[in-house]
Amino acid sequence: SKLDEKDLVMLKKLGSGNSGTVSKVLHVPSQKTMAKKVILIDSKSVIQTQIIRELRILHECRSPYIIEFFGAYINNYNTIVLCMEYCNCGSLDKILPLCDPPQFPLYALKKLSYSILSGLTYLHAKHKIIHRDIKPSNVLMNHVGDFKLCDFGVSRELTNSLAMADTFVGTSMYMSPERIQGLNYGVKSDVWSMGLMLIELAKGSPVWLEEGEEESPQGPEGILDLLQRIVNEPPPTLTNKISPYTKKPYDRQLCSFIEACLVKDDSLRKSPAELLEEPHGFLAGTNMGVYDKDVKIWAKKIRKIHKAKGENSH
Ligand code: ADP
Numbered sequence: 246s247k248l249d250e251k252d253l254v255m256l257k258k259l260g261s262g263n264s265g266t267v268s269k270v271l272h273v274p275s276q277k278t279m280a281k282k283v284i285l286i287d288s289k290s291v292i293q294t295q296i297i298r299e300l301r302i303l304h305e306c307r308s309p310y311i312i313e314f315f316g317a318y319i320n321n322y323n324t325i326v327l328c329m330e331y332c333n334c335g336s337l338d339k340i341l342p343l344c345d346p347p348q349f350p351l352y353a354l355k356k357l358s359y360s361i362l363s364g365l366t367y368l369h370a371k372h373k374i375i376h377r378d379i380k381p382s383n384v385l386m387n388h389v390g391d392f393k394l395c396d397f398g399v400s401r402e403l404t405n406s407l408a409m410a411d412t413f414v415g416t417s418m419y420m421s422p423e424r425i426q427g428l429n430y431g432v433k434s435d436v437w438s439m440g441l442m443l444i445e446l447a448k449g450s451p452v453w454l455e456e457g458e459e460e461s462p463q464g465p466e467g468i469l470d471l472l473q474r475i476v477n478e479p480p481p482t483l484t485n486k487i488s489p490y491t492k493k494p495y496d497r498q499l500c501s502f503i504e505a506c507l508v509k510d511d512s513l514r515k516s517p518a519e520l521l522e523e524p525h526g527f528l529a530g531t532n533m534g535v536y537d538k539d540v541k542i543w544a545k546k547i548r549k550i551h552k553a554k555g556e557n558s559h
């Protein structure tokens with residue numbers, strides 16, 4: 246069955262980013278709750294048609310670690326609409342401030358790492374897809390504690406159309422040194438981004454920012470300065486650092502796993518498949534789901550807080 250704009254009832258706005266706006270909607274014929282992403286695009290209609298064609302590969306991406314895709318269409322000549330599985334705990338950037346203290350528990354970080362590596366390995370092995378935009382807002386969690394990836398780069402035309410709108414769109418602090426330098430980059434680039442994300446979720450604040458800064462730098466100077474730091478400075482680490490909340494050092498295996506992800510030279514950095522094949526001590530047991538129960542209880546708690554907040558804002 247094809248998706249049609251008139252079958253979707255708006256429930257609430259979930260957020261917006263560089264590329265578009267996401268809402269929670271009800272698909273009336275199927276009674277399914279979906280996340281609807283609207284992307285404003287100025288390109289010619291041939292390009293738009295090409296984008297829709299390229300997005301079709303998403304129908305074939307079936308994995309428990311990847312957000313399910315329901316379809317895409319062009320609306321009002323200038324918007325592309327994408328419908329996907331709705332995740333009712335939201336993205337990790339929205340979950341972090343709901344934690345008290347704002348740090349992910351170790352068992353959640355373990356299951357999260359295993360899920361991301363599995364999702365990345367699936368995308369690359371089965372579809373030759375590199376994610377290209379791993380960051381907390383592109384990893385979602387549901388109320389049973391499943392982690393799923395969304396917003397990966399499947400459509401070259403879509404990426405081009407977005408990049409043309411603003412040179413700095415798509416630039417982020419999660420980008421690997423090789424990518425910033427314009428070198429060839431591959432799946433290992435996603436491993437770098439994951440490492441950076443793990444630091445952020447473990448310590449409770451973004452990595453490359455100075456004390457007190459909350460958001461990524463705006464404007465060319467701030468961004469250029471950030472990019473040259475990523476390329477020139479030693480990789481970020483949690484090793485020998487003290488948590489500002491617990492006043493304790495971070496878990497040794499977590500620190501060592503992050504170090505393995507944040508190897509600056511990508512020829513020495515492992516790929517997602519390699520990290521799964523020769524599992525690091527930090528991941529021990531994750532392939533057998535030993536942390537699933539703990540994460541599920543935690544996700545239930547998050548879901549409760551999430552719900553209470555959502556009702557307040559209405
Ligand atoms: P960004 O990822 O840069 O924040 P997006 O436009 O991709 O921007 O998404 C906006 C927000 O919508 C995200 O931060 C996330 O919280 C929310 N979101 C996106 N997709 C979903 C989804 N499938 N289920 C629930 N929330 C989602």
Ligand code: MG
Nearest residue numbers: 262382383396
């Ligand atoms: Mg996103």
